[in-house]
Amino acid sequence: MVALKLEALGAHYGRNRIFTDITTGDIVGGMLTAVIGPNAAGKSTLFKRIAGLLKGDGVVHVSGEESLRPICYMPQDTGANAVLTVYESVLLASKQGSGWKVADQELVDIDRILSSLRITDLAFRDLGELSGGQRQLVAIAQALVRKPQILLMDEPTSALDLFRQIEVLQHMHQLARQTDMAVLIALHDLNHAMRYCDHSLVVADGRLVANGPTADVITPALLRQVYRVDARIENCTQGRPLVIVDAALA
Known part of the structure; x- marks a missing residue:
């Protein structure tokens, strides 16, 4: 089973230090972990640092991984390329870091993921035609098709209506357990964190304020x-x- 552990992690933009000395125990597969804190607390920066998109102090430890792509980061701003259809964009995501030959199983996986997120009807729509919420669901599909062992989701429900928010959180909660994937999800709704997340990290004032079972943390x-x-x-x-x-x- 995969485990993520942060040791004295820090990050900065130029001379502006965003956070420092963030240390955790093992965040293990099978759990949904909320990353919470006020605006500008550094949650997005923390995800970028874990994903290796930013350099900084400390070490990100990943143990037990068997995948060539153990960590996948889903940013807040997913953008939209009007040239691609939804299906093409998810297929392209599945081929990142691998050859361009498409196996039958990859097409089956894409169909399954689109169906699980209930966006099969969007498959041949151009990305540029979609609403913000629809693009957010497509971004989740693009992340899941890569089959990461650690998935970092930066406010994936921010553009979704209430029904879709609950649907996505339920799906990710179940998927983490079924696949032993470690899912870290930045949230602002604390009631959603309490309802769906096993574990919580609280980031504020450039440091880790609390870390543990959600019921004990909030x-x-x-x-x-x-x-x-x-x-x-x-x-x-x-x-x-x-x-x-x-x-x-x-």
């Missing part, structure tokens, strides 16, 4: 410290914890 004290809100954690009628915010703190 507390009224942390919400006051990191988000500057007066909030409660209460269980709904089905026994699931919910964040209820009473006031923003001055």
Whole structure:
């Protein structure tokens, strides 16, 4: 089983240090891990640093990997190339780092992924014709077809309506377990993190503030410290914890 471990990780843009000394235990396959924190906390930069797109201090340890492409990063801004259809873009993603010969199984995998995300009807639409939410779903398909063992998803639900948000989070939660993939997902909705994510990392003020099981990490004290809100954690009628915010703190 794959495991991701960060050791004294740091990153900066020029002289502007974004974060420093981020250290975690093993983030293992089969788990959905939320990466949470306020705006400009460095979540996107952390993903780029883990994916090797930025240089910096520290070491990213990946153990147990068997894939040639163990880490895949899905950015917030996926862009759109109007020249390609959805199907072509997903096929192109599947061929990154490999030869150009297309096997029958690769086509089967693409069909399965499009179906699982319920975007088969978009297969032969040009990317440039799609809405932001549709492009976000295509970007998820492009990431999944690469079969990574570690998937970094930077706010993959930000452009989706509520139904699609829940559908994607349910799908990723199940997929992580079924494939032993380690999925790290940047989220702003803390109730979604509490409902679907086994583990949470909290990034704020250029450092790792908390790291552990989501139910232990998201507390009224942390919400006051990191988000500057007066909030409660209460269980709904089905026994699931919910964040209820009473006031923003001055």
